[in-house]
Amino acid sequence: MNVVSTNLYTGTPKGAMPTDARGVEADRMPLIRQYMRIAVRWRYVILGIIATCIILGLVTTLLMTPKYTALTTVEISRESDKVTGIQGVEQEVSVADQEFYQTQYGLLKSRSLSERVALQLRLVDDPKFFELFGKNGGETALEMVNGQYSAAGRVDRQRIAGEILLKNVNVSPTRLSRLVDIRFTSPDAAFSTKVANAWAENFIQTNLERKIQATSYGRNMLQRQLGQLKERLDQSQHQLVAYASAQRIINLPSLSGGDGKTTSERSIVADDLAALNTVLSQATADRIQVQARYEQAGRAGASTEALRNVAINNLRQKRAELAADYQRLMTQFEPGYPAAKAIQSQIDQLDRSIGREESRVSNSLRADFREAEERENALQARVNQLKTNYLDLRRRSIQYNIYQQEVDTNKALYDGLLQRFKEIGVAGGVGINNVSIVDAADMPQKPSSPRILLNLVIALFAGVALAAVTAYALEQIDEAIADPAEVERRLGLPLLGSVPKVDNATPKEALLDRKSDLVDAYLAVQTNLAFTTEHGVPRSFAVTSTRPAEGKSTTALALASTLARGQRKVILIDGDMRSPSVHHLGGVDHNLGLSNFLTGRDDIEMLTFPMTDLGFTAMSAGPIPPNAAELLMSNRFGVLIDRLLETYDHVIVDSPPVMGLADAPLIASHVEGVIFAIESHGIRSSMVKTALMRLVSTNARILGGVLTKFEARKAHYGYGYEYGYGYGRSEQGKASGG
Structure with missing residues (x-):
């Protein structure tokens, strides 16, 4: 195999000096192959570290003290069950308010709750409790005299006991629900069960106490405010009465109507003006009507009233009958005929009687008209006087209304606070709560830890991680040329x-x-x-x-x-x-x-x-x-x-x-x-x-x-x-x- 390129060494080595090992390696070998090469090269070191970690994990697991975990499930509702229709001081949260639940989870892991549980279960003075969790020495508060703890260190022991409980409790909310799991782990199964149940019960009790304390504080605060408002209301009412007396302002109290509506307070002048104004309107209408009848009688000569008069109508009917008899006689006799003259005399007498009756009716209409006119004028004068009095009252009532508004405002505030004070008193007396126990803790039948399989898996992963780091470090440190x-x-x-x-x-x-x-x-x-x-x-x-x-x-x-x-x-x-x-x-x-x-x-x-x-x-x-x-x-x-x-x-x-x-x-x-x-x-x-x-x-x-x-x-x-x-x-x- 030709591993030498002649153009690389024409007098000097490649690149005039040895190139950086890592750079060349990265350029010429895929990353996965680099890791595989490191793993194969240091395989015995890697296998040794992994085997050591697994053995240590196994030995540690076998040497660990078995621990038992008890589980209590509680439900935390967003809204309390309504025993009454009255709300307390604390406001209810909305559906999307996640701060409420985060607050509840924080309260479940609070130091005050853990110390409360320690006090209720009498763990503060129990040496077995501290020995159970390895706290049998090293603290001044835990020093025993004649087999008993000293009273001087009780506060410190309470703090230590609370810290021990907090370290071993676990609060885990269930997703997409209102359920919360409270787990407590200890070497004693019965003790774990007792603490888990006591934790939930004390949380419910503290929740109730917080509501009662908040309601009590609200009642005390409202009571102080009610006293202040009562003084202000009395003062404003005295001021209003004094001013009304000095200005001679007399108002009638408000009235409740049959339709459920309540009229506001009103003055006598206003009532009199309204009443007289109504009577004046009626008098004016009556005067106009009488005047029309009187003027009609003067124009036509025979008024409607005369035509409707029974006496005049009877006289006219009798005259008509005599006139008919007279005309019958005239067909046969002369006007000087005695019977005719007698009839004519009766007719003349009837005409005078009719005239007198019509004159009496006309005088009666004139008298009615004048009476209506005088009554109207008298009412108009009185109304004008009441108007003047009313305007003067309005001017004097400006400051009165200011005092009245102050009285109304103070009264509304006082009534509202008084109603709220009564509601809080009712709500504070009813034990409402939004936390309830769903499943109480049962005594665990088998240890929750140590878990051999899980610990071995963790030891395996830890060994792999440690071996990988060690192999990589050795690779970086090792400068030996191992392979061609x-x-x-x-x-x-x-x-x-x-x-x-x-x-x-x-x-x-x-x-x-x-x-x-x-x-x-x-x-x-x-x-x-x-x-x-x-x-x-x-x-x-x-x-x-x-x-x-x-x-x-x-x-x-x-x-x-x-x-x-x-x-x-x-x-x-x-x-x-x-x-x-x-x-x-x-x-x-x-x-x-x-x-x-x-x-x-x-x-x-x-x-x-x-x-x-x-x-x-x-x-x-x-x-x-x-x-x-x-x-x-x-x-x-x-x-x-x-x-x-x-x-x-x-x-x-x-x-x-x-x-x-x-x-x-x-x-x-x-x-x-x-x-x-x-x-x-x-x-x-x-x-x-x-x-x-x-x-x-x-x-x-x-x-x-x-x-x-x-x-x-x-x-x-x-x-x-x-x-x-x-x-x-x-x-x-x-x-x-x-």
Whole structure:
């Protein structure tokens, strides 16, 4: 698999420095896979924490004291049952008033209610109660003298008892209903039942007492106001009477009619004026009628009254009969005929009688007219006088009306308060309540806690949460390179391959076995190394690491061996002149080697020795110089590389570690590239980044990294098989590393 892009390392590592591990990881791996990787990596820690939490939860549950919960259900109505039609002082709430219920819930959990229950159940002086809840010491009020509590601490014990009850009571309203559940929990089932029932009963009693107290307070307040209004009413009435007496204002009292209407108070003048005005109107009408009859009689000569007079009508009828007799005689006799003259005399006599009667009727009409006229004038004069008196009364009644309004106002206020005072007295005497017990508490038959299953579930979730936090924290703290993929994610370094950890054999023995996993791994490294340059495997390269014992010498030896097996001429130089190791593999000493050439000796062939079993030539470090860095700073090391490339296909330098030494950067500046060995689970990524930075600062070309001592069983996702070879055929031993 080609894991190296040639355009990434054209002289400097990717990005000129190792990229941020988290940023690369976030860009290249989905979030769920990151979490899965963390979980798999720290699976034993996670499982251990979860198992510990479950065991602790189980042990804690078994050690817990069983507790019993008693339940009492009460109903809190918005409106009280109406025993009377009279309201008390407290106003009833509307249907949508949620503040009312929140207030009731708060009252159910009030300190005063808890202390009231403690007093009623005589818990204040009961040592068993305090011992039941672990309050048998530590409080001055709970100190006992001769087996009894002191009277001086009774108030404090009452407070403590109330706090204990409040801690163990639970008030939970039922949604969309007026029901409220009151639960009390304690180690004693009978005690829990007793407290739950007492809690509900005392709540109902306190509710009644609050209503009575509010009504009593309202009555007292109204009684004081009634006394004040009574004084004001008496004062205003005396003021009104005194003013009416001084101004001689006499008003008739109000009257109630048969239709239920009440007339307002009225004055005598107004009544007299109204009555006389009515009589005047009637007199005027009578006068007009008499006047019309009188004027008619004067115009027509014979008035209607005369025509209706019986005496005149009888005289006229008698005259008509005599006139008829006279006319009959005239047909036969002369007017001087005695009988005719007698009849004529009777007719004349009747005419005079009729005239006298008509004159009497006319005089009677004239007398009636004058009488009606005089009566009208007299009434008109009296009405005018009453009008004057009434206007004067109106002027004098302005202040009187003001006093009267003040009297009426005070009387209305007094009557209203008096009525309300009587209503409150009736309402306060009736025990109305809007709270009732629906279900009294029964003695619980089984403990409410501890609940093993629930506690285990809680312990499981707590363990999972704690394990997740711990794993994430360890992931943030841990800087070890665990998997091959982390080489690129954490360091920004192309991975050339991962090398298994060998056990029960030396690296040389493992390399001699061509079927070993170590050989397969380094063949993969060599294959990937061939893609780092245009001409394949670099002709000269160094192998280094951050610190000693990371497997760099083994890597250099293995690459030299695999290249030699490819029919290439290879030389391996031991560049670590401070702690040489290559000569041990060849079974020679290091009397002749690299340090000799750097100090001026030119016969290269005398400084090398063959590694016959591995198929390549090697050069030891030579005698250990006083200061290896000074030798490497000369141009002799570059000359050595050039001269060796004339003879060999590949020159491999086993370089010293980077940290703390200047040798590795100096060597890296003379070779075509550097291979960086990284120990799996053995070194922090921050140290590797620092080492890489030192190489970058010398313009060294880093070809890639090799993950050494890798154990597939510790990998996150089985990277051993992902890279084309498996390490599970046999248990591998620990690789020694130079």
